[in-house]
Amino acid sequence: MLEYAIFAVTFVLALLIAVIYLYPGSSKPTSIPGLEPTTKEDGNLTDISRAGSLHEFLIDLHKKFGNIVSFWMGQTFVVSIASPELFKEHQGVFDRPPLKDLKKQIIEVIKERKKNRPKTGEEILIDIILEKTEDEEIQLSDSIAFVVGGFHTTANLLTWAFYFLASHQDVQQKLYEEIQSVLGKEDxxxxxxxxxxxxxxxxxxxxxxxxxxxWAARFQDFDSELGGHKIPKNVSLFWGLFFVFDPDRFSPENTKKRPALAFSPFGFAGKRICPGYRFSYAEASVCMVTLLKKFKVHMVEGQVVIPVHGLVTHPADEIWITISKR
Structure with missing residues (x-):
């Protein structure tokens, strides 16, 4: 009888342990509302895939649970916030994960440019960076900043800007009139x-x-409190920046009424703003002004433009426009 009782207790304990291990139950370290993991291994990756992108997943999640939500990226617990008030409240020391592939490629380019220095007049941007500092970490960081800000983000900004101008001829005309009024024949x-x-x-x-x-992602290595909830250390925290094309909403009058941090496309004022944001605006401005002074842009009739949300939002297919001389 005793042997049977021992066997029964052992069996029940083993079964309980197996259920706990295999069933993706809640192991949330906070009271933040959100999703339970769909599976122990993948967390909510299937839900993210089903939504179409992380951006679209977060939109749905915040609509359902509010301005502060939680979910699982694999076995990693993640918190996402989506309000100016919470952005302002969330302060601390953060570390962003490195862009490994880009970093590797730029290191190889730096080595090549150092080995084969160009002739005067044949320098490219990275040569200027190498001339200004011998600190290898600064060389790498500045190169990454200019590549991301000057190519990936700005190129997509220009793609969408010309799409919106082509599809909103009244906006394009108003912009052209400003360019003519301010610049005339000047560059x-x-x-x-x-x-x-x-x-x-x-x-x-x-x-x-x-x-x-x-969206932006940050990592905190300390315990904190946010929106009345405990945020344990070592939790990844997303800042959702996504909450009729009308440029007048950014007029000087309307900008004064806008809450702080309600619109922060390049990060947040102070130490957390993108160091290349002025460069990106200037680069986009030169391109837009140069083309719009000489040409009108028009949409190709029947074209359907579908955005794909990734690290940077880009169209699913190429956006085609036509131009006519002014």
Missing amino acids: VDHTNIGELVYLRQVQDETLRCAVVAP
């Missing part, structure tokens, strides 16, 4: 770019509508 440069107020409004509205940078 845009650092002395007059600040006078192109409506151009900046068009760029900001493009960033808002296209959600070029849909």
Whole structure:
């Protein structure tokens, strides 16, 4: 009888342990509302895939649970916030994961440029960076900043800007009139770019509508409290930046009424803003002004544009426009 009782207890304990291990039950370290893991191994990755992208998944999650939510990326517990008030409240020391592939490629380019220095007049951007500092970490960081800001993000900003201008001829005409009024026959440069107020409004509205940078991710190595909930250390925390194309919403009058941190496409004022944001605006401005002074842009009839939300939002297929000489 005793042997049977021992066997029964052992069997029940083993069964309980197996159920706990195999069943993806709750192991949330906080009271934050959100999803339970679909499976122990994948967490909510299947839900993210089903939504179409992380951006679309987070939109649905915040609609359902509110401004602070939780979910699982594999076996990693993740918190996402989506309100200016919570962005402001969430402060601390953070570390972003490295862009490994890009970093590796740039290191190889730096080595090659150091080995084969170009002739005077044949320098490219990375050669200028190498001339300004011998600190290898700064060389690498500056190169990554300019590559990401000057190619990936800005290129997609320009793609969407010309799409919106082609599909909103009234906005394009108003922008052209500002360019003519401010610049006349002059080129845009650092002395007059600040006078192109409506151009900046068009760029900001493009960033808002296209959600070029849909979210940011931060990692905290300390315990904190946010929105009345405990945030344990070693939790990844997402900042959701995504919550009719109308550049006038960014007019000086409307900007004064906007809550702090309600629109932060390049990060947040102070130490957390993208160091290349001025470069990105300037680069996009030169391109837009140069083309719009000479040409009108039009949509190709019947074209359907579908956004794909990733690290940077881009169209599923190429956006085609036609141009006509002014």
